[in-house]
Amino acid sequence: MKFGRFQLQSRTFFGIVDGKQVVEIEGSPFMSYNPTSTIHALSALKTLIPCEPRNFYCAGLNYAAHIEWGAKRKGIAPKYPEKADVGYRSFNALCATDETLIIPADASDMVQFEGELVAVVGKAAKNLTEANALSCIIGYTLGNDVSERNWQKSDRTLWRAKNCDTWKPMGPFITTGLDPMNLDIEIHMNGQRVAGYNTSKMLFSAQRYIAEITRYMTLHPGDVIWLGTDDATEPNLKHGDVCEIVQKDIGILRSPVVRASA
Amino acid sequence: MKFGRFQLQSRTFFGIVDGKQVVEIEGSPFMSYNPTSTIHALSALKTLIPCEPRNFYCAGLNYAAHIEWGAKRKGIAPKYPEKADVGYRSFNALCATDETLIIPADASDMVQFEGELVAVVGKAAKNLTEANALSCIIGYTLGNDVSERNWQKSDRTLWRAKNCDTWKPMGPFITTGLDPMNLDIEIHMNGQRVAGYNTSKMLFSAQRYIAEITRYMTLHPGDVIWLGTDDATEPNLKHGDVCEIVQKDIGILRSPVVRASA
Numbered sequence: 316m317k318f319g320r321f322q323l324q325s326r327t328f329f330g331i332v333d334g335k336q337v338v339e340i341e342g343s344p345f346m347s348y349n350p351t352s353t354i355h356a357l358s359a360l361k362t363l364i365p366c367e368p369r370n371f372y373c374a375g376l377n378y379a380a381h382i383e384w385g386a387k388r389k390g391i392a393p394k395y396p397e398k399a400d401v402g403y404r405s406f407n408a409l410c411a412t413d414e415t416l417i418i419p420a421d422a423s424d425m426v427q428f429e430g431e432l433v434a435v436v437g438k439a440a441k442n443l444t445e446a447n448a449l450s451c452i453i454g455y456t457l458g459n460d461v462s463e464r465n466w467q468k469s470d471r472t473l474w475r476a477k478n479c480d481t482w483k484p485m486g487p488f489i490t491t492g493l494d495p496m497n498l499d500i501e502i503h504m505n506g507q508r509v510a511g512y513n514t515s516k517m518l519f520s521a522q523r524y525i526a527e528i529t530r531y532m533t534l535h536p537g538d539v540i541w542l543g544t545d546d547a548t549e550p551n552l553k554h555g556d557v558c559e560i561v562q563k564d565i566g567i568l569r570s571p572v573v574r575a576s577a
Numbered sequence: 578m579k580f581g582r583f584q585l586q587s588r589t590f591f592g593i594v595d596g597k598q599v600v601e602i603e604g605s606p607f608m609s610y611n612p613t614s615t616i617h618a619l620s621a622l623k624t625l626i627p628c629e630p631r632n633f634y635c636a637g638l639n640y641a642a643h644i645e646w647g648a649k650r651k652g653i654a655p656k657y658p659e660k661a662d663v664g665y666r667s668f669n670a671l672c673a674t675d676e677t678l679i680i681p682a683d684a685s686d687m688v689q690f691e692g693e694l695v696a697v698v699g700k701a702a703k704n705l706t707e708a709n710a711l712s713c714i715i716g717y718t719l720g721n722d723v724s725e726r727n728w729q730k731s732d733r734t735l736w737r738a739k740n741c742d743t744w745k746p747m748g749p750f751i752t753t754g755l756d757p758m759n760l761d762i763e764i765h766m767n768g769q770r771v772a773g774y775n776t777s778k779m780l781f782s783a784q785r786y787i788a789e790i791t792r793y794m795t796l797h798p799g800d801v802i803w804l805g806t807d808d809a810t811e812p813n814l815k816h817g818d819v820c821e822i823v824q825k826d827i828g829i830l831r832s833p834v835v836r837a838s839a
Contacts, residue, residue: 369631369668375734400733403665403740406631407794419793441742471662472637478665479793480703531681531741532669 317488317566318344318454321360332357332488344453344489345437345536364411365456365489366435370538371404372528373460377518377543381429384547399519399527402473404460404541408483416570417481418552420577422463426552429460429544430502430560430568432514434521435489436538441529448525451534454491457500457560457568458541459484461552485539487566495521495542503559504550512545579750579828580606580716583622594619594750606715606751607699607798626673627718627751628697632800633666634790635722639780639805643691646809661781661789664735666722666803670745678832679743680814682839684725688814691722691806692764692822692830694776696783697751698800703791710787713796716753719762719822719830720803721746723814747801749828757783757804765821766812774807 317332329344330337337355342348345366376382376396386393410416418426437453460483466476477483501511519527521542528534552558554574559567579594591606592599599617604610607628638644638658648655672678680688699715722745728738739745763773781789783804790796814820816836821829 371667396733398732401736402734403667403736405633405665405794407797407800421792470660471658472664474663474665474790475793480795528736530683531737532667533742535669538669 316491318365318491319488320363320365321355322363323355323360327363330355362412362487364409364485365487366537366539368406368537368539369535370532371406372401372524372539373404373541374399374519374524374543375402378512378516378545379518380512380516381543381545381548395518399524401524401528401540404483405478407480408478410481410484410570412484412487412568412570414484414570415481416461416484416552416558416572417479418554418572418574419479420575422479423465424551424553425464427462427464427548428502428552428558428560429462429548430500430510431458431460431544432495432498432500432542432562433458433485434495434525434540434542436534436536436540438536440525440534441532443526443529445520445522445526448522448529449495451525452521454489455493455495455498455565456486456489456539457562457565458539459558459560459568459570460541460544462548484560484568484570486568490565493564498562498564501561503561505557509550510546510548514542516545517542578753580627580753581750582625582627583617584625585617585622589625592617624674624749626671626747627749628799628801630668630799630801631797632794633668634663634786634801635666635803636661636781636786636805637664640774640778640807641780642774642778643805643807643810657780661786663786663790663802666745667740669742670740672743672746672832674746674749674830674832676746676832677743678723678746678814678820678834679741680816680834680836681741682837684741685727686813686815687726689724689726689810690764690814690820690822691724691810692762692772693720693722693806694757694760694762694783694804694824695720695747696757696787696802696804698796698798698802700798702787702796705788705791707782707784707788710784710791711757713787714783716751717755717757717760717827718748718751718801719824719827720801721820721822721830721832722803722806724810746822746830746832748830752827755826760824760826763823765823767819771812772808772810776804778807779804
């Protein structure tokens with residue numbers, strides 16, 4: 316099943332996506348809900364981010380080929396994380412599919428996509444094990460962890476390197492019933508495939524991250540855990556590009572790119 | 578004026594704190610509000626965190642004496658930040674005044690307070706200058722940026738070193754009309770003053786942080802910016818302690834400490 320969050324005029328609601336149609340639901344997939352008899356054409360609705368996370372976790376370095384690509388670019392030896400230490404991103408940066416990704420005028424040319432699988436928390440959880448970790452997950456969506464590589468090196472934190480307004484496209488939908496450790500994710504730029512990987516290559520599994528987080532933190536409905544990217548993340552994003560993160564069971568997370576003028 | 582957020586049975590509301598009384602308001606200080614004729618005894622209410630931030634910014638290293646204390650403890654030269662790069666904390670860790678601060682069983686003894694001034698955003702803002710930065714701030718509250726010093730060194734990020742459940746006490750109230758650059762903040766442990774400083778010693782002012790953040794990010798009503806701590810942050814927090822962050826115009830942020838058993 317695919318859940319989405321939609322806007323029609325001033326009204327916001329959740330729905331179940333069925334091909335090109337959306338069955339409006341009463342309530343929320345994060346609480347309780349009932350399908351209504353109202354059916355919309357998907358194309359008649361604005362698709363919003365599929366949830367509004369209070370806590371926004373991000374695995375960071377979680378695939379060997381991406382770490383090796385980054386190290387080679389810097390001329391250093393690859394350094395793999397030893398533990399599933401999770402990082403954070405911030406709510407302001409989220410934007411929905413088809414919303415414009417805006418590159419600030421003072422960013423360098425080194426602004427890059429990172430197409431990621433995102434686990435969406437469906438119910439509160441603490442102290443899970445790897446064996447029951449996925450019991451708190453309602454489903455999976457896609458994220459684009461847009462990154463400015465120069466700021467990533469020059470700044471003490473990842474604040475502007477990763478969290479500029481519109482730099483965290485997320486969506487389009489939340490799909491239930493998937494195996495997070497065996498999904499093909501592709502990145503397309505202007506209609507051409509430029510990168511791709513299978514999530515089976517995660518260094519630390521979704522289950523491991525969830526078990527680690529819940530040793531210390533309560534996961535809450537709507538929280539999201541971005542699970543990292545593999546492969547190179549080139550070419551750079553530039554004005555006029557369209558970047559798409561593609562997964563066949565979740566959909567296409569599409570971001571038209573604009574560079575702000577100085 | 579002092580705003581607070583309160584619970585009475587199952588009802589949650591904002592109020593204006595006047596000595597030992599609370600005037601209940603309709604609406605919210607972050608939107609529009611009207612005082613009602615309902616007056617409560619402050620002692621009859623549960624005081625909640627004064628706002629629910631979507632974005633939780635934290636200045637990190639922002640006072641010289643604290644940086645020098647930390648460097649001396651590690652036997653290294655002090656390293657001052659060159660820019661106002663902001664960091665993040667996470668919502669799960671927030672807790673209200675008088676709520677129990679829980680140290681997980683596997684944390685070391687090196688769990689320490691960091692008493693901080695917190696700027697609370699009252700309205701959406703982008704591209705502010707230092708001159709008009711404070712125009713988006715509704716008022717100020719207090720925060721305790723509780724930190725596990727060993728995890729801070731051993732982990733790739735500050736996730737569990739700073740963001741365990743209950744490790745971000747915030748409150749008690751939001752006070753308007755203060756000068757953020759001239760406030761005396763004290764930390765009391767079990768009734769004794771153990772540390773203190775004046776906010777005039779910030780390396781980067783509240784105004785500077787806000788101007789920097791809003792170059793890239795939109796601030797939203799209810800967002801918080803924790804402004805760092807000065808001075809040593811000892812003694813360590815241990816089971817049975819009561820830690821208080823004290824500022825005369827804001828109030829006392831009080832945290833009884835419990836260590837979880839293994």
